[in-house]
Amino acid sequence: MKLYGYYLSSAAFRVRIALNLKGLAHEDAPVHLLRGGGEQFVPEFAALNPQNLVPVLLDAGRPLTQSLAIIEYLDETHPQPPLLPTAPEARARVRGLALAVACDIHPLNNLRVLRYLKRDLEIGDDERDGWYRHWIALGLAAIEQLLDGDEATGTFCHGEAPTLADICLVPQIFNAKRYDCDLEPYPTVMRVFDACMTLDAFAAARPESQPDAPD
Amino acid sequence: MKLYGYYLSSAAFRVRIALNLKGLAHEDAPVHLLRGGGEQFVPEFAALNPQNLVPVLLDAGRPLTQSLAIIEYLDETHPQPPLLPTAPEARARVRGLALAVACDIHPLNNLRVLRYLKRDLEIGDDERDGWYRHWIALGLAAIEQLLDGDEATGTFCHGEAPTLADICLVPQIFNAKRYDCDLEPYPTVMRVFDACMTLDAFAAARPESQPDAPD
DSSP: OOEOTTTHHHHHHHHHHHHHTTTHHHHOOOOOSGGGGGGGSHHHHHHHTOOOOOEEEEEESSOOOOOHHHHHHHHHSSSSSSSSSHHHHHHHHHHHHHHHHHHTTTGSSSSHHHHHHTTEEEEEEEHHHHHHHHHHHHHHHHHHHHHHEEEEEEESSSSSSSOOHHHHHHHHHHHHTTOOOOOOTOOOHHHHHHHHHHHHHTTTTGGSSTTTTTO | EEEEEEOOOOHHHHHHHHHHHHHHOOOOEEOOOOOGGOGGGSSHHHHHHHTOOOEEEEEESSOOHHHHHHHHHHHHHSSSSSSSSSHHHHHHHHHHHHHHHHTTGGSSSSSHHHHHHHHSSSSOOOHHHHHHHHHHHHHHHHHHHTTTTTTTOOOOSSSTSSSHHHHHHHHHHHHHTTTTOOOTTTTHHHHHHHHHHHHHHHHSGGGGGGGTTTO
16 A cells, blocks of 8 residues: 655544554655645646645555545455444444544644635734634534543543544644644543553654654 | 534535435424524533534434534444445545545635634635635535546446435535535536435425525
């Protein structure tokens, strides 16, 4: 398998964690999102993904896009260890937590959006950072409530093994730390984050450990 | 089943379509997102969903949040007719198309974001509408490319029956029309949209047909 990603992309980070949890080797194909106007816009990459977004996974067939679709694919083609629980209601809980990050925090804070705020709406850096922190704080406050006091929450977001929910949560916390967000209001979130980071699958997927990360 | 929604919410619209395709009756529990500061913020609703977002589906157990998680739950608990194809690669394609709407267009244009642009960043109405149309145009252009010329595309986004991809695409086109977006550049998208709208399951789910829509 070949993974087109970028060390700082939290969507690519998700896929790296999933591959690691499954014990699947992959070749890295770094796409530098900032260099030369952005390598995601070169025709070779746009042919793989007209959305000009990472990650893209090449397995046997067509290029696979969208981190959550890729991870569900990996879970279906390599079922062990499972990244979703078995019961439909539990699966809905895990997917709901994952989507609370993937739909309601991350899309508001990715590179193209921050660029639009700065270039097209001429928002200053302080206001842009305030925007970034606003959506993280709103999202994490809700996730804290969804985790805290729900008996389905265990060492991880759902029970005693990492799931798709943890895979989405951890890269979001890395982003939050990069923007100096106050994480003290989210003790359950941070307890889960710390538990995840003791696992090699998560630790090895971190941005600074990727081949395209600066020295 | 009880669906907390709002007639103009495209995430609730998705769940309405899925329920209709499955032939599942449901009770509507309208949550007026604009009235009195927003009914999504009243404690009774926040207890169902600390994200203060619709839709929420009440079935047997815990409240289910996030439209895509809800729809996957419905597909797992009521498999006929299926909303995803069988092969993992095909499922990844359908989920990828759905997420291209649900992660990369819709979250940028929902009510709370438009409010933040106006109230906190003091963006004018024209710039706000430009923002709205920008993310729709960018997203639909990519989806047009993903659909056009891919032999997996049929009458619908994937083959000859509606899937999760169509369920996400149709409400997004309703939003695009509401903001007078130019849809001519997306002939394949619009052909699929028109095919969907011939089906009762889609037509009955449209905003203006909901009990909470204004006369």
